[in-house]
Amino acid sequence: xxxxxxxxxxxxxxxxxxxxxxxxxxxxxxxxxxxxxxxxxxxxxxxxxxxxxxxxxxxxxxxxxxxxxxxxxxxxxxxxxxxxxxxxxxxxxxxxxxxxxxxxxxxxxxxxxxxxxxxxxxxxxxxxxxxxxxxxxxxxxxxxxxxxxxxxxxxxxxxxxxxxxxxxxxxxxxxxxxxxxxxxxxxxxxxxxxxxxxxxxxxx
Ligand SMILES: [Fe+2]
Ligand SMILES: [Fe+2]
Numbered sequence: 714x715x716x717x718x719x720x721x722x723x724x725x726x727x728x729x730x731x732x733x734x735x736x737x738x739x740x741x742x743x744x745x746x747x748x749x750x751x752x753x754x755x756x757x758x759x760x761x762x763x764x765x766x767x768x769x770x771x772x773x774x775x776x777x778x779x780x781x782x783x784x785x786x787x788x789x790x791x792x793x794x795x796x797x798x799x800x801x802x803x804x805x806x807x808x809x810x811x812x813x814x815x816x817x818x819x820x821x822x823x824x825x826x827x828x829x830x831x832x833x834x835x836x837x838x839x840x841x842x843x844x845x846x847x848x849x850x851x852x853x854x855x856x857x858x859x860x861x862x863x864x865x866x867x868x869x870x871x872x873x874x875x876x877x878x879x880x881x882x883x884x885x886x887x888x889x890x891x892x893x894x895x896x897x898x899x900x901x902x903x904x905x906x907x908x909x910x911x912x913x914x915x916x917x
Pocket of ligand 2 (some may be wrong): 780825829901904
């Protein structure tokens with residue numbers, strides 16, 4: 714190898730190292746993500762800035778849309794609760810806004826988790842067995858969320874029977890919503906980082 718081809722080879726190597734560094738500097742999006750580096754090989758192949766690219770959007774957008782709707786319903790519930798806590802809504806406005814939305818939100822979340830636990834997650838684990846521990850974390854999140862949703866349903870049932878203002882109940886319900894919002898935010902984001910690249914990169 715002459716001098717100039719050695720230089721080119723050296724340059725290629727440096728460029729390749731820089732590209733590898735770039736690849737591994739792509740970190741999961743949630744600040745408290747539980748996803749380990751060893752589970753991110755697909756995330757590095759299909760990072761979030763490519764999820765909506767022409768080659769992938771038709772495979773990825775359905776899942777993201779479901780999550781967008783979950784986040785939106787959760788955000789609206791928290792906004793209603795915050796409006797009551799800050800005195801913007803009176804008891805009757807708060808009840809009428811809250812009651813009709815909570816049950817629907819809970820129902821939709823249970824349906825979504827059911828489809829994931831019984832269908833998608835086992836299918837993804839069969840495709841990538843090394844991701845099994847990551848899906849186990851997501852499955853545990855579903856159980857923790859179920860417990861919070863049971864609490865929320867009980868509080869909503871009490872709210873339905875409480876025509877007289879019950880500030881303590883509203884405060885408990887608010888706390889449940891805050892806890893569910895935190896857990897959902899972490900869960901949905903970790904799940905997307907894991908699942909969206911699987912969907913985008915699979916054939917068919
Ligand atoms: Fe999930
Ligand atoms: Fe999900």
